[in-house]
Amino acid sequence: MRSKGYMVLSGIQLFWLIQIINWSLVFPFIKQVVVISKQDAWISIALGGMAVAVFSYLLARLRLYNPNQSLVQFCQRVLGRWFGRVVVLPYFIAWILICSMMLRYSGEFIHSTLLDRAPEWIIMLIIVILMVFLTSGGIGGIGRFNDIVGPLFFAVIFATFFLNMQNIRWGRLLPVYYDTGWLTIIKGTVPHAPLFAGGSMLLLVLIPFMNNEAKKASAWSLRAVALCSITFVIITVLGISVFGPSMAAKMQDLYFSYSRSVDIMDFIQNIDTFIFSLWIFGITSTLSIYLFVISYETAQWLRIEDWRVVIWIVTPIIFITALISPVATIFDLFFSLWNYVLFPVCGLLIPLILWIASIIQKAHNHQIKNVEE
Amino acid sequence: MRRLCKLWMLILLLLSMMTGCTQNRREPDRLAFDMGEGLDLTDDGKLEVSFQIAIPAGLSGGQDSGGGGTDKSFELTSxxxxxxxxxxxxxxxxxSRELFPGHREVVVIGQPLAEKGIGHLLDQFVxxxxxxxxxxxxxxxxAQAKKILSKKSVFEPYMSIALKRQEDVLSLHYMxxxxxxxxxxxxxxHPSAxxxxxxxxxxxxxxxIAVFNKTNGLKLAGFLDDQESVYTNWMTGRQxxxxxxxxxxxxxxxxxxxxFTNLEYRVHTRIVNKQIKVDLYLTGSGTVAENNTNLNPAMRKELRLLENIINSKIQKEVQQLIKKVQQQYHSDIFRFGEALHYQHPRQWHKFKGRWDNYFSELQVSVKVKMKCKTxxxxxAPVELK
Structure with a gap:
C-alpha cells in the first residue's frame, strides 16, 4: 500500500466527509419519505437515522478487525483468494451506479434551475473534470476540501433553520402517528435509510487510510450520522410545517423549495443561491470520494500499482452510464435497485459474511496458536 | 506537476467552449421583470394571462428629476x-426581453375565472x-384581474406592491x-384568499375574503365583506x-x-353522541381610540359594562358569519375540520369523506372575551354637554 502524505484521512475529515455525502446525496430525496409517511415523515427519518447509526458503528467495528489492508485484501484474506475477489464485485456495481445516478441528477438539477440553455452533457462533463481533478489529489486532498466545505455547508444549513419562522404553521405536523400508523412509518424509512447508509458503507474502504486514528473511526462516524440525522429531522419538520404534507410530497426537492420560500422583510431572500453553490461543492466532493474508492479498490483488484491510472478507466464508465440513462425515470429504477438489491447485498449480506468469517478465522488462529504452544 | 498543468489546460479549453454554447446570459437589461400576473377568463371562454412588466427607466426618472426616458413604471401585456x-x-x-417571473409579487385572479374554477391552473406556479x-x-x-394591475398606485410604482403593502397596513398575514x-x-x-x-x-x-370550494374544480363560492373577513382571519390566525x-x-x-390587538383564538372540538360540537374561544385586548359615550372606561364598573356590550356584539356577529358560510357557501374556511382531525385523529376517518355535509350542520358555540386594557x-369622555 502506498502511503504518502495525501493518502491520510483524519478523524474530523471523516466526520465532514460522511456529513457532506449525506447532505448532498440524501437531502434531495427526503421528499420520498414524505410521500409515504406524510406528516410523520420525521419519525421515519429519525428511526432510519438510528438504524444507520447502529449500522455505521457495526461496520466500523468490523473493519477494525483488519484496519491496515484494503477492502479487496481484507476480503481475500478472510474469504480466500478467489471468493474474496468475487465478493467485492457488487460494491463496484453499487458505487458506479450511485456515482452515475448522482452525476445525472446534479446535471439535470443544475440544468433546470441555473443553466437551462447549456447542454446537459457539458454541465456533467465539467463536474466530471472537477471530480477527476479532486480525486487525483488522493483521499487526503478530498479530506482537506471537506475540511473547508463541511463547516461552511453546515453553517448555511443551520442558518436556514431560523429564516423561515414566519412561514411556519406547526399545526401542519398534526396529527402525529394516527393518520399513518407504525407500519407506514416504518415503510417510510425504506426510501431513506438505505441511501443514508450508503455513505457509511464507504467506511469499509476509508478506515485503512486513517492510520493512527483508525480506532476512533467508529466514534467519528457515529457522530457524523447523528448530526446528519438531526439536520434531516429538522429539515423535514420545517419543510412539512411550511408546505403542509401533501404539498411537500409534490415538491421535487423539499429543502431547496424550503430555502426558496424564505422572505424576511423583503430583504433576506433568494438564499437558495448559497445553498445551491455549496451543494455543487458537496456534489463534487461526494463524486470524488466515490471515484476515489472505486479507482483505488479496482486497482487493488486488478493488482495495478498506480491506482490513478484506473481513474481514466472508471470515469468514462461513470460518465457514459450517466449520459445514456433515461431522464427522470431512472431514479425510480435506481432506488428500487438500491433499496431492494444493492444495499441488502453490499450493506448487510456481505459484511455479515465477512464478520462471521473473521470471527471463525480469529477463533481458528487462536486455536492454532494454542496448539503450537 | 505536469499532470496538473495538463488538467488546467483542459479546464481552460472547456471554459472557452462554454462561453460560446451556453448563451445563458441573464443580464438584467435582457430581462423583462414580471412584477405581478393576472389570470382572467375572456368573454369567449379562453384563459388570458396579464403580466405587469417593470420598466426600469420609468422607475429611476421620478417626477421632479425628469431624467428617465419614460414616465411609465410598468407595462401591462396580456x-x-x-x-x-x-x-x-x-x-x-x-x-424584446425574456420574461423573468422570479420577482413576481402577486398572482391576481379575476372573478369570472375564479367562478369557473382554478383547480387546473395550479401546477405551473410550483x-x-x-x-x-x-x-x-x-x-x-x-372585475377582471388585469383591470386591477393596470391601475396606478398612489405611492408604489406598481399596483402589485401596493396590494401587498395594503395587507401589511391592515396587519394581515400574506396568503x-x-x-x-x-x-x-x-x-x-377549503381555501380562501x-x-x-x-x-x-x-x-x-x-x-x-374570497371563499373557494374545492369539491369540484376549486371554484369561487362567494365573498365575505370587510368585517366578516376580520373575524375569519382572526379565527384562522391570519390577523x-x-x-x-x-x-x-x-x-x-x-x-x-x-x-384591538393580541388577538388569540382557540378551537375546541367535541364528539357527543356522534354529534360534533365546536367551541370557539376568541380573546384580545383593546385600546379605546375614540369615545363618544357617557361611559368612562377608567371606572371599573363602566368598563365591565362596555366590555360586555362589545363581547356580546362580536359574539353575535361571529355566529351570524359562521351560519352564513355554513348555509350559503358550504366551505369550511374556518378550519374546523382540520381542528377535528387534529383533536380526534382516531374518529376523523368517519367524517373525512363527507365533511362538507357535516360542516353545514355543525353546532358552533362562540365565546368572546375582549379586554379593554388602556x-x-x-x-372621561371629552364632550360638550
Missing part, C-alpha cells in the same frame, strides 16, 4: 393560451423552476400562493389586530371605537 405557460409563450412574442414561491394570491371581485395550495390539499379545509374590489371611481381597495367601532345603546351619537390618553 396574451391568451391554453394554459399559463402557453400564454407566457404567446406573450413573449410581444416582448413546477416552473424559475417561478417564485413567494407570490401572494388575490381575487378580484366584480402565499403555496399556502393556498397547501390548504387546497389539506383534508377538512384576500379579495380586492374597485370603488365607484374605479380605485382598488381591500374588500375582504393580529383590527379596529372596531360600534354604537352603544342604539343611539346614533353614542359610539365608541377601539383598537383607555387612551384621556379618561
Amino acid at each position: 396574451a391568451t393560451g391554453i394554459n399559463v405557460s402557453d400564454a407566457m409563450r404567446n406573450m413573449q412574442k410581444k416582448l 413546477r416552473n423552476p424559475r417561478s417564485e414561491l413567494r407570490s401572494k394570491l388575490f381575487v378580484v371581485k366584480d 402565499y400562493f403555496r399556502d393556498f395550495m397547501a390548504d387546497t390539499f389539506t383534508e377538512g379545509v 384576500p379579495a380586492i374590489a374597485l370603488t365607484a371611481d374605479s380605485k382598488p381597495y381591500y374588500y375582504g 393580529s389586530s383590527f379596529d372596531y367601532s360600534l354604537n352603544i345603546a342604539g343611539k346614533e351619537h353614542d359610539n365608541i371605537s377601539l383598537y 383607555p387612551g390618553q384621556v379618561t
Whole structure:
C-alpha cells in the first residue's frame, strides 16, 4: 500500500466527509419519505437515522478487525483468494451506479434551475473534470476540501433553520402517528435509510487510510450520522410545517423549495443561491470520494500499482452510464435497485459474511496458536 | 506537476467552449421583470394571462428629476393560451426581453375565472423552476384581474406592491400562493384568499375574503365583506389586530371605537353522541381610540359594562358569519375540520369523506372575551354637554 502524505484521512475529515455525502446525496430525496409517511415523515427519518447509526458503528467495528489492508485484501484474506475477489464485485456495481445516478441528477438539477440553455452533457462533463481533478489529489486532498466545505455547508444549513419562522404553521405536523400508523412509518424509512447508509458503507474502504486514528473511526462516524440525522429531522419538520404534507410530497426537492420560500422583510431572500453553490461543492466532493474508492479498490483488484491510472478507466464508465440513462425515470429504477438489491447485498449480506468469517478465522488462529504452544 | 498543468489546460479549453454554447446570459437589461400576473377568463371562454412588466427607466426618472426616458413604471401585456405557460409563450412574442417571473409579487385572479374554477391552473406556479414561491394570491371581485394591475398606485410604482403593502397596513398575514395550495390539499379545509374590489371611481381597495370550494374544480363560492373577513382571519390566525367601532345603546351619537390587538383564538372540538360540537374561544385586548359615550372606561364598573356590550356584539356577529358560510357557501374556511382531525385523529376517518355535509350542520358555540386594557390618553369622555 502506498502511503504518502495525501493518502491520510483524519478523524474530523471523516466526520465532514460522511456529513457532506449525506447532505448532498440524501437531502434531495427526503421528499420520498414524505410521500409515504406524510406528516410523520420525521419519525421515519429519525428511526432510519438510528438504524444507520447502529449500522455505521457495526461496520466500523468490523473493519477494525483488519484496519491496515484494503477492502479487496481484507476480503481475500478472510474469504480466500478467489471468493474474496468475487465478493467485492457488487460494491463496484453499487458505487458506479450511485456515482452515475448522482452525476445525472446534479446535471439535470443544475440544468433546470441555473443553466437551462447549456447542454446537459457539458454541465456533467465539467463536474466530471472537477471530480477527476479532486480525486487525483488522493483521499487526503478530498479530506482537506471537506475540511473547508463541511463547516461552511453546515453553517448555511443551520442558518436556514431560523429564516423561515414566519412561514411556519406547526399545526401542519398534526396529527402525529394516527393518520399513518407504525407500519407506514416504518415503510417510510425504506426510501431513506438505505441511501443514508450508503455513505457509511464507504467506511469499509476509508478506515485503512486513517492510520493512527483508525480506532476512533467508529466514534467519528457515529457522530457524523447523528448530526446528519438531526439536520434531516429538522429539515423535514420545517419543510412539512411550511408546505403542509401533501404539498411537500409534490415538491421535487423539499429543502431547496424550503430555502426558496424564505422572505424576511423583503430583504433576506433568494438564499437558495448559497445553498445551491455549496451543494455543487458537496456534489463534487461526494463524486470524488466515490471515484476515489472505486479507482483505488479496482486497482487493488486488478493488482495495478498506480491506482490513478484506473481513474481514466472508471470515469468514462461513470460518465457514459450517466449520459445514456433515461431522464427522470431512472431514479425510480435506481432506488428500487438500491433499496431492494444493492444495499441488502453490499450493506448487510456481505459484511455479515465477512464478520462471521473473521470471527471463525480469529477463533481458528487462536486455536492454532494454542496448539503450537 | 505536469499532470496538473495538463488538467488546467483542459479546464481552460472547456471554459472557452462554454462561453460560446451556453448563451445563458441573464443580464438584467435582457430581462423583462414580471412584477405581478393576472389570470382572467375572456368573454369567449379562453384563459388570458396579464403580466405587469417593470420598466426600469420609468422607475429611476421620478417626477421632479425628469431624467428617465419614460414616465411609465410598468407595462401591462396580456396574451391568451391554453394554459399559463402557453400564454407566457404567446406573450413573449410581444416582448424584446425574456420574461423573468422570479420577482413576481402577486398572482391576481379575476372573478369570472375564479367562478369557473382554478383547480387546473395550479401546477405551473410550483413546477416552473424559475417561478417564485413567494407570490401572494388575490381575487378580484366584480372585475377582471388585469383591470386591477393596470391601475396606478398612489405611492408604489406598481399596483402589485401596493396590494401587498395594503395587507401589511391592515396587519394581515400574506396568503402565499403555496399556502393556498397547501390548504387546497389539506383534508377538512377549503381555501380562501384576500379579495380586492374597485370603488365607484374605479380605485382598488381591500374588500375582504374570497371563499373557494374545492369539491369540484376549486371554484369561487362567494365573498365575505370587510368585517366578516376580520373575524375569519382572526379565527384562522391570519390577523393580529383590527379596529372596531360600534354604537352603544342604539343611539346614533353614542359610539365608541377601539383598537384591538393580541388577538388569540382557540378551537375546541367535541364528539357527543356522534354529534360534533365546536367551541370557539376568541380573546384580545383593546385600546379605546375614540369615545363618544357617557361611559368612562377608567371606572371599573363602566368598563365591565362596555366590555360586555362589545363581547356580546362580536359574539353575535361571529355566529351570524359562521351560519352564513355554513348555509350559503358550504366551505369550511374556518378550519374546523382540520381542528377535528387534529383533536380526534382516531374518529376523523368517519367524517373525512363527507365533511362538507357535516360542516353545514355543525353546532358552533362562540365565546368572546375582549379586554379593554388602556383607555387612551384621556379618561372621561371629552364632550360638550
